[in-house]
Amino acid sequence: MSASVTADSHSTHVPHDSHGHGKPGIMHYLWNTDHKMIAMQFLLSACFFLLFGGAMALAMRWQLAFPGHSIPVIGHLLPHGIVNDEGAIIPSGYNVLVTMHGTILVFWVVMPLLIGVFGNFLIPLKIGAGDMAFPALNELSYWLFALSGVIVLSSFWVPGGAPGTGWTAYAPLSSVAAYNQTPIGQSLWCIAIFINGLSSLTGAVNYITTVITMRAPGMKMMRMPLPVWAIFLTAILLILAIPVLSAAAAMIVFDLNFGTTFFRPSGYGQPLLWQHLFWFFGHPEVYILILPAMGLTSEILAVFSRKPVFGYKAMVWAMIAIGLLGFIVWGHHMYVSGMNLTLSAAFSVSTMVIAVPSAIKTFNWMGTIWRGSIHYTVPMAFAVAFVSMFVIGGLSGIFMASTPVDLFVHHTYFIVAHFHYVLFGGSMFAAFAAVYFWFPKMSGRMFNNTLGWIHFWMTFVFFNLTFFPMHNLGLGGMMRRIADPTVYDCLKQLQPLNVVCTIGAMGLGLATIPFVINMLWSSRNGPKAPANPWNSTTLEWTVSHPIPHGNFTVTPTVYHGPYEYSVPGLVRDFLPQDEKAPAHITLEAH
């Protein structure tokens, strides 16, 4: 077992703690080019935004269940652009909440969580590199992210308040001050998105370069752990998708402030141009949000089933296919937008086709647990639930992919149900799984199991309680982004369902409490974790805590693929990647 270090051997190598020289001062936390530290910065920021964006969702849910009733306790504390004197949400305030909730959760929670945290933390460790290719650029990426976060939050306090145009910011509502009444807030939104994009791009340059050039000897591409593959492909999608959004966001800023007419018909601008640019980015974006989740889950399922990932190559090719096809399906968000009807039909075909690689992945996940020795832990529970929830979300996607069905369900709560199943049940569940799974490596301590299980069960049950009924609301005809469903006669009878969703949402909010306590408490007081608590095979588990700057004392050599579990004839049921299989054992080709 070459570079693998046991729990107490790190005393032999006292790390020269980073470039901070001497005692870690405040600068150590603020400007630190170590990829593990940057991952922690992203983690803390994303958790802050999760609470913030989630709290906005809870406020929205309150309004939807009890329209016009003041929010108990905190209603009066909310700013006046959002609530009235009684502390009840006003319609324009509701629009702001929807917009900021969607924007923040997509750009400031899920992206940093899955890409910022796990991209940074795992890529160098998993491929046997000392750090990222461009560590300074990496830290720059975090600070651009932080800056964009400050800007997007600051829009709450400018005259006119935060924008209320939806996370999709459809023009000309977003691009004409007279229509949205929040030109400053909307401009800040665009600028924040632009800077957030720069952060993603600098990160992506780093990930791609690192994966291509800094793999340890023997770490062939087809021996890379799936999370690395996933984040690598995600980074490519970022490079190709983000700049288009940046260009479009710039056009909105120009329309708002310099009098250009990109989206204004009076100057022969075209409202649909925005939608094309936005969704050209937007659809790859949703795969940007799910690919890392798929990679992380695949690995966790394999570890706790004590089995190699079923169909490793198929998994990789499926992700590549998702990445490629993701760029030709954007029109499925625009079937009924006024786009050419034949185009809609074409996009419908490509959308159906893109479900195929997801199907391949689903079946391979099932293949992975098949005849395994499934070991239930908190991260495994989240990973298992991920698969179920992703399938539910994916299946509702099939409804909308069909053009005539979308004619009815477009922009209803059916869509809201769909994307929360894939975004929360998918991306967020995977993020939770991964946070628990790598917690011992990140903090050097074990998390508290009981709190973990409470968190899992509450999240799982309340998640379904919140979002499943939304399918029915949508099929019942309830529109998205309306502050008060009771103004429509046909929706009044659906109101009990809205109450159910809201109860679920409150439960989801409570579910985060054991999570937050667990993370904060266990990272200081949890029992010390061994170097490899889950008996995993990948390289990050060969280094001990605290992981020294530069990660590996000796550059590891990789001898085989990432998931050699339960190889017959071995004493242990796992064979680390940097350990040669004994001569008499032949590993099955994957």
Added chain:
Amino acid sequence: MIKTISRDILNKRTASLFLTTGVFLASILSAGVASAEERSGNVYGLPPCVTTTGLQVDSIIKIIFWLTALVFVLTQGTYIYYLIRYRRREGVPAHYSHGNNTLEIIWTTAPTIVFLALAIYSNRIWEQIHVTAPENSLTIDVSSYQFGWQMRYPGISGKLAPMDVRKITPQNPFGTDPENPATAQDVICTDLVIPVGRPVHVLLHSRDVIHSFYVPEFRIYQDCVPGRTIGWVWFQATQTGDFQLACNQLCGTGHYNMKAPIHIVSEAEFQKWLTPRQQKNAALVQPSPIAAPSPAKAASLTDRTEKNTL
């Protein structure tokens, strides 16, 4: 490490048990919810359907519903079975396997076939829904603005006065030509009144931002895009009743309340409603023999409609 693992063995059984109950809980819940909300006797919770095209939409919703329900039950069933069946047991090692290429081929081709079939079928219905509106259809100009609706019905001549989307201003909300005598004959109102059984062709316009024409009971959604005429939406109501037209595209502060009443009435009632209004307008202006739309104007309307189809 030993400690964690033994704790996990304890968790093992309960976990699989809970997981099962959890997933079933979700499905039972949904079934319960769905039946509680059962409307007009269907299990899908759909509102009643009152257009002919809507019936086609419903038919494909049903197909996909049962298809996905089947896939759901099969995949989740197998999955839960595996989760329980293959939970960790003393002395039973996991099976060492990196996959199976035959299986990969099967589960790649099978969904591909299903999905392509679905795409072809969907698009066939899509085409049927969007054939050109029949000759005898009643044409109504539906104009949306922050935050309301206005409808324009043809005057006594039976033809809408020509309009040009570029001419739409707050003073001229329909973009019609004020010089044209036909303009004054148009019947303008805020309710959408529709005769049952006759095809209705709506021309969708917007004066400011994107709004949308959404009527759940019609199974129709279509955005109204400023600067354009959306001219492909038509439907034929199958029963009378009162419904609501909803704007279903975020369009600003008043979006949530941007609605208009819809009345589907019998042909006779419809004439009773429309004719007096047409006659009133006709009486206001001296009907002129050259009321026919100038060809140039008519051309400019079609021009814009086609040019902007991105």
Added chain:
Amino acid sequence: MNNASYNDSSLFHAALPVEDHRQDHHAAPPTSPAICKLGMCIFLCSEALLFSGLISAYLILRQGAGSWPPNFGDGIELPPMPKLLTGINTVILVGSSFAYHFAEMAVKKGKSGAGWLLLAAMMGATFVGLQCVEWTELYHEGLWFNKGGVYGSSFFTLTGFHGAHVCIGVLLILWCFFLQVTKGTFTPHRHVALDNVGLYWHFVDVVWVFLYTILYLDRKSVV
């Protein structure tokens, strides 16, 4: 495969003299030039997509406007794009790419190349200057971000985005120039920053050739 080694080099810092990185015993050799160049190429891919987004927006708007310059029916004649002046400007910008290339050749041969660098920067600056002249003229002819509808909007936004890139490029070249003049940073064996700035500069030039073609030359534009 460069692994367990790491340092704080970024895209540009990698080329600084090694001494700069040796402040603590801990630092490893700078990130290898090949890696730095790869990083730059990936970054340029995203830049390419940025301009693709802008260009496709332009093409869509142009398509939808019917005629180009569009006819708003208000009797105002929109000015045509000055093909000739900009043509000369294009030659200057492309020429500066060559100058830059000669600088790189010189450095690889062990010479300073600073003169070529300065020439490249000056040609880039001239391009920006002429572009400003053109902007002012068009402004006086009634075209601006907020005048001439999408015709003005797209022209000024596209050339504006590109102009900003040229400005950054000129600054980067000047930075290389000063490094070379004051410290003699670039030697036949160490010239990553020079290469990377070069990649960027050539990229910006190529983008301009596209922009010139579609904004000025395209048949449909009025002479």
